[in-house]
Amino acid sequence: MNHDIEHALAAAQENLQAGRLDDAAGLLRGILASVPDHGEALSGLGYIAANQGDHARAAEYLVQASAHVSMSMDQLNFAAQVCQLAQRHDAAIALFERCLTQFPHHAASLYGVAMSLIQLGELQRALEALVHLCKIQPQSAEAHYNRGTLLGTMARYEDELDAYQQAITLKPRFVRAYVNLGVALRDLGRFDEALLQFKKALSIDPNDAGARTNRAQTNLLLGEFEHGWREYEWRWRDGTCSHGFPQNTLWTGTQPIDGKTVLVHHEQGFGDTLQFVRFVDRLSAAGAHVVLRVQDALLPLLQNYRGAAEVIGERSQVPHFDYHIPTLSLPFALKVRAPDLALSGPYVQADGALAPQWDDLFTGSVRRPSVGIVWSGSRTHLNDHNRSISLEQLKPVFDANADFFALQPDVRDSDRACLAQLEQRGVLRDVSGRLTTFAETAALIARLDLVISVDTAVAHLAGALGKPVWIALPFMPDWRWQLDRSDSPWYAKARLFRQTTRDDWTGVVAALRAEIDALPGPDNGEYLPSIEGPV
Known part of the structure; x- marks a missing residue:
């Protein structure tokens, strides 16, 4: 090693130990000026950037360093964890796998690679890593708990329950496992058992916000409003959100x-x-x-x-x-x-001044029911994978005798080909590009006969406007839609179309199509869909 570089590395290390990070970084950058691929300098700069909270820059340095210098298992794990913080999961997986090549039973690397694989949607590979982790650490309650969480995401519900129960057997006071077990049981419709698990969690820790808020949502789902509203106030204590205003006011x-x-x-x-x-x-x-x-x-x-x-x-x-x-x-x-909850009429009003901008949609000579449709919600919503429908699954609906308008504010790449095909056939008109504000969406909805939507903001907008709205709901809906009813106490003109089999929208789509076909014909005047009768 060049004597000057060796001296600079020693000085950088001395500055690091003294907490003089900027001085250390300056020395390390000086090394890179003459030797751009110097592994130790890159690694040192990665450590400094990570210490300063700049995970993106730290990951870049550490990935470069890993290509030019031999790293210990601890160094590889540190670099991989920094990559996770920088959302560079491909790089994190590669670094964890280098650890596992040398040490196949390294628990931290198995856990780390599983978490990054989950982020990339490679759930089966992630499960294999967690199963391996449970085999080498059969007494680890946390390992079984994490396996259960992933199994739930993979819709392997009975296996999910079994994993949580194993975790609780190993750690009888494992509050989070009781809470997750309760949520899983609730999502299977086993409400009494779910409430019992929340009760057990709270017997261990009466201040656990997760148990409180999940019990609240379960009670609200069951229509137990008094208990539900009171305990729903615990949502501010689970560490996931803050309103930023003083508690004393x-x-x-x-x-x-x-x-x-x-x-x-x-x-x-x-x-x-x-x-x-x-x-x-x-x-x-x-x-x-x-x-x-x-x-x-x-x-x-x-x-x-x-x-x-x-x-x-x-x-x-x-x-x-x-x-x-x-x-x-x-x-x-x-x-x-x-x-x-019941209101006699609309409580939000559309701006009449915005109505004329939609005149071009209603110029046809043949009057058919006009239907706005929304098939997916926000991608960032925690329950989006359950509540949203692919446009491909909805295709049978568009064969009905109606004029359909896509009110979808954010068309996903996976739906674009189907949307283009439906537009080309002339059975669905995409007006989403013209819906720049909720006020404009409201002005259009006010002129439609019906809105069909998954559980997203447009459904609430149509309901608040007093418009007929048909809402497609997953097998286990959000608490506000309750259970075993086709109407809603929140919106007088809402009808609820529920999955009867988990993760299967076939029955909902067929019911929507049948109900659209049953709408009044052109000789019957107004196209105001009935809100009576079971679905």
Whole structure:
């Protein structure tokens, strides 16, 4: 090794140990200026970047270093974990596999490679790694727990239950395993057993937010609103979200609000805001000056919302307030029960000034039912794989005698070929490119006869507008749709079309097609679909 480089490396190491990271980095970059592929300098810069929280740059240095220098097992694992933090899972897998080539039973590498494989959707390979991990560490409750989580993702539900039960046998006070077991049982429709698992978890740790919120959602699904709303407040304690407002000014329904300013602020998704904004006018009726804060995308639609003295966007400055409350906490604070959900008419209004921009869609001489359709929701939603439908699966619907309009705000690459084919056949018109705001979508929906949607924001928008909306639901729906009913207490003109077999949309698509075929013909005037009868 060149003496100058050796001296620079020693000085860099000394600076690192003293915490002088910038000085160390300067010396290491000096080495790279003369020897661009110097493995030790690259590795050192990767360590510094990781220490500074720049995982993308750290991963780049460490991947380069791994190609030019022999790394120990610990060094390979560190580099792989940095790559995971940088979302470079292909590189992480390659580094973990180098470890496993030398040490096939290395537990940390088996776990790490499984987690990256999951991120890339290679679930079977990930399961093989976790099964191997469970074989070499049969007494590891965590290993069986992680295997159970993956099995659930793979729709191997009975195996999932078995894995959680093995974890609990090995670690009887394993709260997370009880919670996941409860969720898995709930998703199989075994509600009493699910509630028992949540109860067991809470007997070990009464403050476990995961057990509380999952029990809340289960009770809400079952229509047990009093217990459900109260425990749903634990969602703020699970570490996944924060509203950023002081706890001491949270309105809980007990403080008088006559003459007070109450900030009602959005949380979660667009659909949640559209669903729960209905309760705002109850605060103004109690004498409150209500400031409603909504997502910017909803601001044009809700800017004149009834009961709100002022409506602001998420980037607007928040005015002084006496109390605040998250939107989904309103039912708890207002002690909402099932009979309180029903509304006699629409509570959101479309802007009539936007209606003429859709005139070109309704110029045909033959009047047929006009149907807006949405087949998938946000890709980032945790339950998206269950609630969304591929456009290919919906193709039988478009053979019905109706005019279909795609209200899909985000067309996935996997659906584009099918969409192009349906457009070419003239059975589906894609207007999504013209739907730049919820206000524009509302103006179009107001002119349609019917909206068909999966469980996403457009379904709530149509319901809030008082439009007939048919909602396609997975076998185990979100709690707000409850069970064993084809109507909804939330929306008077909603019909619910439910999977009868988990992960199988065939029956739902057939039912939708049959109901569209049963809509009134052109001689019957208005095309207002019936909302009566079971589905």
